Amino acid sequence: MTGFAITPPDVPALAIFGSDQTFPLRRVFCVGRNYASHAREMGADPDREPPFFFTKPADAVVPASGTLPYPPATKELHHEVELVVALKEGGADIAPDQALDKVWGYAVGLDLTRRDLQVVAKKEGRPWDMSKGFDASAPCSPLQPVSCTGHPQQGRIWLEVNGQLKQEGNLNEMIWPVADVIAYLSRFVTLAPGDLIFTGTPAGVDALKPGDRLRGGVDEVTTFELTIGSR
Numbered sequence: 001m002t003g004f005a006i007t008p009p010d011v012p013a014l015a016i017f018g019s020d021q022t023f024p025l026r027r028v029f030c031v032g033r034n035y036a037s038h039a040r041e042m043g044a045d046p047d048r049e050p051p052f053f054f055t056k057p058a059d060a061v062v063p064a065s066g067t068l069p070y071p072p073a074t075k076e077l078h079h080e081v082e083l084v085v086a087l088k089e090g091g092a093d094i095a096p097d098q099a100l101d102k103v104w105g106y107a108v109g110l111d112l113t114r115r116d117l118q119v120v121a122k123k124e125g126r127p128w129d130m131s132k133g134f135d136a137s138a139p140c141s142p143l144q145p146v147s148c149t150g151h152p153q154q155g156r157i158w159l160e161v162n163g164q165l166k167q168e169g170n171l172n173e174m175i176w177p178v179a180d181v182i183a184y185l186s187r188f189v190t191l192a193p194g195d196l197i198f199t200g201t202p203a204g205v206d207a208l209k210p211g212d213r214l215r216g217g218v219d220e221v222t223t224f225e226l227t228i229g230s231r
């Protein structure tokens with residue numbers, strides 16, 4: 001017997017700046033609390049925690065443009081603007097000084113979060129999947145190849161909602177820089193080409209409502225603009 005029993009799903013992919021090609025996606029990893037200011041606003045001590053990770057489905061990645069659906073089952077959809085790293089190579093137990101060689105490019109994304117569900121999950125000791133990994137929960141700008149951006153180590157990361165600055169930080173405030181994130185994550189899973197990593201958000205996360213207009217960016221990478229749709 002050969003062949004798939006149903007039509008195989010499309011390979012999720014991300015747009016690339018200035019290219020007709022797209023970047024195929026394998027998995028999406030996210031770092032929790034990678035900026036001290038955000039760790040503190042969530043009630044954690046940034047000095048005491050090693051990085052921790054959660055995941056989103058690859059097909060939760062959607063373009064950070066146009067109008068995004070307001071997801072069901074939440075009354076508290078939070079924005080988290082993040083630098084996104086795309087891997088062209090993988091491996092296990094990657095050394096920090098080899099880690100940036102695995103990077104294909106960078107983007108800016110939102111780790112959208114159903115905060116009300118996450119609060120319950122934390123309290124009850126339940127998984128975060130339904131608070132973090134819902135449909136369209138990972139809007140992301142087109143990728144910029146490393147040949148255009150280098151490996152940004154500093155620069156402003158910011159998000160405006162309806163023209164008001166809500167989140168602002170600097171990449172140099174990351175507790176675990178990109179190379180350390182890749183190295184640490186590769187101790188838990190064998191990383192692979194097509195993996196994306198959302199690298200954490202600075203302080204200022206807050207709830208979105210239908211009709212909100214978002215603009216965000218990382219100064220060394222790119223910017224994006226989108227609108228939150230109706231419920």
Ligand code: MN
Pocket residue numbers: 030031032033080082111198200201
């Ligand atoms: Mn996040």
